[in-house]
Amino acid sequence: MTTPSATIVALATAPAAGAVGILRLSGPAALAVGRALAPGVPEAPTPRHAYLATFVDAAGGVLDEGLFLYFRGPQSFTGEDVVELQAHGSPRLLRLLLARTLEDGRVRPALPGEFTRRAFLNGRIDLTRAEAVADLVAADSEAAVRAAAAGVSGALAKRIHALEEPLRALHADLEGVLNFPDEAEGADAEAGPRVTTLRAEAESLRAEVGRGRLVRQGARVALYGPVNAGKSTLFNRLVGEDRALVDAEPGTTRDALEARVEWDGLGVTLYDTAGLREAPGRVEALGIARTRGLLAAVDLAVLVLPPDASGDEATSWTREAGATPVLVVTGKCDVASPPLPSPRPRVSGLTGAGVDALRTSVLARLWGGGTPSAVALVSERHADALRRAAEALGRAEEASRVSTLEVLSGEVGLALEALGEVSGTSVSDALLDTLFQRFCIGK
Numbered sequence: 001m002t003t004p005s006a007t008i009v010a011l012a013t014a015p016a017a018g019a020v021g022i023l024r025l026s027g028p029a030a031l032a033v034g035r036a037l038a039p040g041v042p043e044a045p046t047p048r049h050a051y052l053a054t055f056v057d058a059a060g061g062v063l064d065e066g067l068f069l070y071f072r073g074p075q076s077f078t079g080e081d082v083v084e085l086q087a088h089g090s091p092r093l094l095r096l097l098l099a100r101t102l103e104d105g106r107v108r109p110a111l112p113g114e115f116t117r118r119a120f121l122n123g124r125i126d127l128t129r130a131e132a133v134a135d136l137v138a139a140d141s142e143a144a145v146r147a148a149a150a151g152v153s154g155a156l157a158k159r160i161h162a163l164e165e166p167l168r169a170l171h172a173d174l175e176g177v178l179n180f181p182d183e184a185e186g187a188d189a190e191a192g193p194r195v196t197t198l199r200a201e202a203e204s205l206r207a208e209v210g211r212g213r214l215v216r217q218g219a220r221v222a223l224y225g226p227v228n229a230g231k232s233t234l235f236n237r238l239v240g241e242d243r244a245l246v247d248a249e250p251g252t253t254r255d256a257l258e259a260r261v262e263w264d265g266l267g268v269t270l271y272d273t274a275g276l277r278e279a280p281g282r283v284e285a286l287g288i289a290r291t292r293g294l295l296a297a298v299d300l301a302v303l304v305l306p307p308d309a310s311g312d313e314a315t316s317w318t319r320e321a322g323a324t325p326v327l328v329v330t331g332k333c334d335v336a337s338p339p340l341p342s343p344r345p346r347v348s349g350l351t352g353a354g355v356d357a358l359r360t361s362v363l364a365r366l367w368g369g370g371t372p373s374a375v376a377l378v379s380e381r382h383a384d385a386l387r388r389a390a391e392a393l394g395r396a397e398e399a400s401r402v403s404t405l406e407v408l409s410g411e412v413g414l415a416l417e418a419l420g421e422v423s424g425t426s427v428s429d430a431l432l433d434t435l436f437q438r439f440c441i442g443k
């Protein structure tokens, strides 16, 4: 485990050549060790002041001229003394500086996520904000950046807090009545309705997990349908590049193809698939099996039909997608076709007609309303804890009608504990180890 009193060091910037590279120290020896490398900096530097300093080796030889920054704990990211050496972004130079700090026995290399972990352990940020830092670093779409940034600023923390605080007050009221029945008389009034409201809020927060996943990982959307319907042509049009082979021969696409796009800030992985038909060749059959597997795994399946497909055909093709939601479109809309019994959205991969409208429909199907960037990044882990909190509150509701105050208070206590796993007020070291392992070194 980490010894909070050890001073840790790591590069805060990527180990590649760049304009600037930052070496960051955190812990009680940060200032002394930092000054050993930058002896021109005053003994008691002004916190948060950027000093232009010469960085030197043990013999006093000049290694670089850079900026020296001192944050005096607790007014720092970690809550401890922090020093940053902002050097020129030479990986070799930064390794030299790093090695020099490690010559001091008080300093050791930071573990992945350890700076952020210390920020959490020192009460600078709660667990949801620490996790959002990792989400932000990993974000690969604009929506993911914006949603994670909201989390770093405490958007999820605030909503969890808004559940925890009234529950804690209720718990205190109930325990008061249990322990001092005379003085606290009536403090348990309205316990039932109070629990009901909080349970609904826990459930609605939990329900955002699906959208959280879509934003974090991006949505998966597959084009599928009968052979030769124009799927690959449409795929190329949507991707903006000639990625897939197109040919008049039915059965051209054998293997599933994927491409990453960003629509309205949302990351979307788009798949082109082998067209479905009876009696395919051997290799084509393998492709079709792959299409079926993919259809089960995506968030939305876009069924591309030829212009003359009937309503019955559309229905039977829709079944191929199983439980996955389907958006049905008519392709090749630039060719003359008989009027359709039920009008479907029409698109042409060849001319681009209807493609913007298709993109809008896809986003609407994935999102319903609202904007991806405004989503609370509820993770599977959060959702699991919220489920347990909601279940305990459900039992508390029941207990408020039919059971004793002890039982009611016990369930409220369990709900609080589950919420504490989200905010971090009740977490084990083992859980923290797991959570911070996904951070990079230096974060």
Ligand SMILES: Nc1nc2c(c(=O)[nH]1)N(C=O)[C@@H](CNc1ccc(C(=O)N[C@@H](CCC(=O)O)C(=O)O)cc1)CN2
Pocket (backbone or CB within 6 Å): 022, 071, 074, 075, 076, 077, 084, 124
């Ligand atoms: N150079 C540099 N850039 C960076 C970081 C860093 O550590 N170094 N960060 C690291 O991830 C992020 C910024 N996060 C930070 C969060 C809090 C504090 C801080 O000093 N907080 C104090 C004072 C707050 C204030 O004055 O408003 C505090 O919370 O008490 C610093 C950086 C992104 N950019």
Ligand SMILES: Nc1nc2c(ncn2[C@@H]2O[C@H](COP(=O)(O)OP(=O)(O)OP(=O)(O)O)[C@@H](O)[C@H]2O)c(=O)[nH]1
Pocket (backbone or CB within 6 Å): 226, 227, 228, 229, 230, 231, 232, 233, 234, 245, 246, 247, 248, 249, 250, 251, 252, 253, 254, 273, 274, 275, 276, 331, 332, 333, 334, 335, 347, 348, 349, 350, 351
């Ligand atoms: N007029 C017209 N022709 C199209 C359009 N889209 C595709 N085609 C033509 O239809 C044929 C099949 O197109 P693909 O995009 O390969 O169709 P597919 O659905 O991927 O076919 P498979 O991979 O065999 O399942 C090609 O000759 C295309 O040029 C369209 O929007 N309008």
Ligand SMILES: [Mg+2]
Pocket (backbone or CB within 6 Å): 231, 232, 233, 244, 245, 252, 253, 272, 273, 274, 275
């Ligand atoms: Mg194709």
